[in-house]
Amino acid sequence: xPIVTDPRPAxxxxxxxxxxxxxxxxxxxxxxxxxxxxxxxxxxxxxAQALRLAHAWAAGPAASAAVFDVEELEEWxxxxxxxxxxxxxxxxxxxxxxxxxxxxxxxxxENLAHACLAVTDWALGAEANGAAILFVEAAAAVWxxxxxxxxxxxxxxxxxxxxxxxxxxxxxxxxVAVRGGDWELQAQAINGLGNLKVHLGDLAGARNLLLTAARxxxxxxLHERYxxxxxxxxxxxxxxxxxxxxxxxxxxxxxxxGPDHPNAVNLAFDVSHLCTQQGQFTRALQVLEPLRDxxxxxxxxxxxxxxxxxxxxSAGKADSxxxxxxxxxxxxxxxxxxxxxxxxxxxLGLGALSLGIRGQAxxxxxxxxxxxxxxxxxxxxxxxxxxxxxxGLPRRRPAPPSAVQSTRAAELARRIAQSPDAPERxxxxxx
Numbered sequence: 001x002p003i004v005t006d007p008r009p010a011x012x013x014x015x016x017x018x019x020x021x022x023x024x025x026x027x028x029x030x031x032x033x034x035x036x037x038x039x040x041x042x043x044x045x046x047x048a049q050a051l052r053l054a055h056a057w058a059a060g061p062a063a064s065a066a067v068f069d070v071e072e073l074e075e076w077x078x079x080x081x082x083x084x085x086x087x088x089x090x091x092x093x094x095x096x097x098x099x100x101x102x103x104x105x106x107x108x109x110e111n112l113a114h115a116c117l118a119v120t121d122w123a124l125g126a127e128a129n130g131a132a133i134l135f136v137e138a139a140a141a142v143w144x145x146x147x148x149x150x151x152x153x154x155x156x157x158x159x160x161x162x163x164x165x166x167x168x169x170x171x172x173x174x175x176v177a178v179r180g181g182d183w184e185l186q187a188q189a190i191n192g193l194g195n196l197k198v199h200l201g202d203l204a205g206a207r208n209l210l211l212t213a214a215r216x217x218x219x220x221x222l223h224e225r226y227x228x229x230x231x232x233x234x235x236x237x238x239x240x241x242x243x244x245x246x247x248x249x250x251x252x253x254x255x256x257x258g259p260d261h262p263n264a265v266n267l268a269f270d271v272s273h274l275c276t277q278q279g280q281f282t283r284a285l286q287v288l289e290p291l292r293d294x295x296x297x298x299x300x301x302x303x304x305x306x307x308x309x310x311x312x313x314s315a316g317k318a319d320s321x322x323x324x325x326x327x328x329x330x331x332x333x334x335x336x337x338x339x340x341x342x343x344x345x346x347x348l349g350l351g352a353l354s355l356g357i358r359g360q361a362x363x364x365x366x367x368x369x370x371x372x373x374x375x376x377x378x379x380x381x382x383x384x385x386x387x388x389x390x391x392g393l394p395r396r397r398p399a400p401p402s403a404v405q406s407t408r409a410a411e412l413a414r415r416i417a418q419s420p421d422a423p424e425r426x427x428x429x430x431x
Contacts (some may be wrong), residue, residue, distance in 0.1 A: 026055045026141075031134050038128035043086045043094075047119070047131070049076060050097040051138055054116060057104055058141035073102040089125070093118035113143035117152070129160055140169075147177035147185045151192070158196060159339075161375055167196055183220040187213045191229055194236075201378025203240045210236060227256030231267055238274050239379065246274050250409035265294055271413035272307060281315035287413045298336040302328055306347035313351030321351055325360070342372035342380045346387075353387055362391055 028048075035048045056067045077098040083091060096115035100107045116139035123132035136156055140149045154169035170193045177186035194209035214229035216222075230253035237246035250271050257264045269291055275284035288308045295301050305328040312320035325348055331337055332344060349364030369384035 026137070028052055034130035034134060038123070038126070038131045039090070040086065043083060043090065046076075046080050046083065046094055046098075047090070050094050050101075050119075051134055053101045054097060054112065054138040054142055057101060057107060057112070058138075058144075068101075068104045070102075073098075073104075077102040087122065087126075089122040090119065093122070107142075109143045113139040113146065113149060116142065117149070120152075120156070124156075132156060133160070133162075145176060145180065147173045147180060147182055147189070150176055151185060151189050154189070154192060158192070158199075163196065163200060163376065167193065170196065183216065184222055184225060187217045187220070187222055187225045187229070190216065191225070191232060194229075195232060198232075198236060198239070198379075199377060201382070203236055203379075206236050207233065207240070223256060224261075227253050227261070227263070230256055231263065231270070234267070234274075235270055238270070238277055241277070243274065243278055247409045250274070250413075254409070265291070266300070268413035269300070269304060269307070271409050272311070274409070276307065276311050276314070279314075281311045283414070284311040285315065285317075285320075298331050298334070299340060302331045302337045302340050302344050305331070306344040310347040310351040310354075313355045316355075318355055321355060325351070339375070342368050342375060342377050342384070345371065346380055346384050349384070350387055353390065358391060362388070365391070 031051055032048045035051065036044050039047045053067065053073075077095075080091075080095050080098040093115040096118075097112060100112045100115070116135045119135040120132045120139070123129070123135065133153075133156055136149070136153045140146070140153050143149060150169050150173035154166045154173060157163075157169060158166035170189050174186050174189040174193070177183070177189060190209055191213040194206045194213060197203070197206035197209060210229055210233045214226060214233060217226035217229055230249050234246050234249035234253055237243070237249055250267065253267055254264060257267065268287055272284045272287040272291075275281070275287065285308065288304055288311060291304050292301075292308070295304060305324045309321050309324035309328060312318075312324060328344060328348055332341055337344070345364045345368035349361050349368055352358075352361035352364060365384050365388050369381060369388060372378075372381035372384055
């Protein structure tokens with residue numbers, strides 16, 4: 001017996017017209033194919049049914065009233081509950097979805113959305129990326145006035161290089177956050193949009209968005225979010241060659257983080273990049289070398305090693321360069337930090353180029369160029385192509401290191417990198 005009344009509780013915004021949430025472009029045929037490919041065969045039909053009914057419920061009775069037949073839904077719920085041998089991390093949320101949707105007039109959108117997100121968690125752990133995206137978008141569809149779900153959707157799309165969809169979801173998250181007065185999430189979404197622009201090589205657009213995020217965070221007294229926006233502004237300023245501005249943002253970020261915040265060490269690493277950009281290679285190494293043992297995750301290990309290789313090569317320290325080169329390529333070839341492959345290979349290639357090791361330079365720069373093109377990293381692609389062109393020119397005598405005066409940010413970074421328990425006066429001196 002079809003449900004003919006609106007199964008969605010009163011108080012939720014309409015899902016047609018306006019900009020309540022970006023179109024999910026749900027296509028049952030495509031979604032079914034993805035799920036059959038990624039989900040265990042003996043449970044795939046139940047997962048596909050859960051996804052289809054979640055979208056149908058979100059669409060409202062005008063679009064899908066005939067789908068909700070009480071007897072069929074109760075039978076489906078019973079089949080799900082009887083299923084055996086299924087990973088509980090997948091079976092449990094699908095059971096919740098079946099239970100909620102078997103009584104569509106009584107659905108709690110929060111419970112339904114959380115169950116969809118739990119399926120996404122399972123899918124990410126199982127490397128079922130298509131299913132992860134399908135269910136996070138379903139969660140956003142059934143709870144459209146929750147900006148945090150939209151932000152999660154944007155992050156998942158960004159991490160999987162779906163940049164257009166990532167931008168759509170992050171912009172939507174910001175709009176919904178404004179409606180609900182969630183200033184933390186609004187600043188986070190705008191910050192995320194700025195970082196997405198950096199990834200695409202649009203430094204001017206990134207700077208504008210990050211300045212907006214910083215102003216919002218400062219106005220709403222979101223201290224950690226303010227520090228993160230300043231940190232990202234520092235990175236953008238370095239990439240853009242605005243070194244005085246970068247130094248100012250770094251000092252402000254150190255002060256906003258405080259000495260005990262874990263991101264202070266990350267900022268110290270980023271400041272080392274500024275030293276490298278300014279030709280202060282010895283000072284960069286003073287910051288970088290103590291950081292080799294401060295990070296255990298492959299991402300940050302690779303960033304540090306690639307930066308050490310670049311700085312050591314530019315300082316003429318061939319042995320240190322080769323040591324960092326070997327360790328960095330070990331991480332790259334393990335596949336544990338594939339999203340850093342273009343940037344790390346570029347740093348390694350530039351280091352080899354500055355030492356005149358042309359074979360290593362060509363190998364690394366070619367990998368940087370090809371992987372940057374595949375991942376649509378515009379700035380890395382441009383720099384790799386420029387360096388490869390330089391390989392075809394007669395070798396020039398390296399320019400001496402720049403005599404740029406040491407910055408206060410670099411000194412703060414060195415002290416934080418060398419001291420696991422940085423004293424509070426470091427933050428005080430940054431003010």
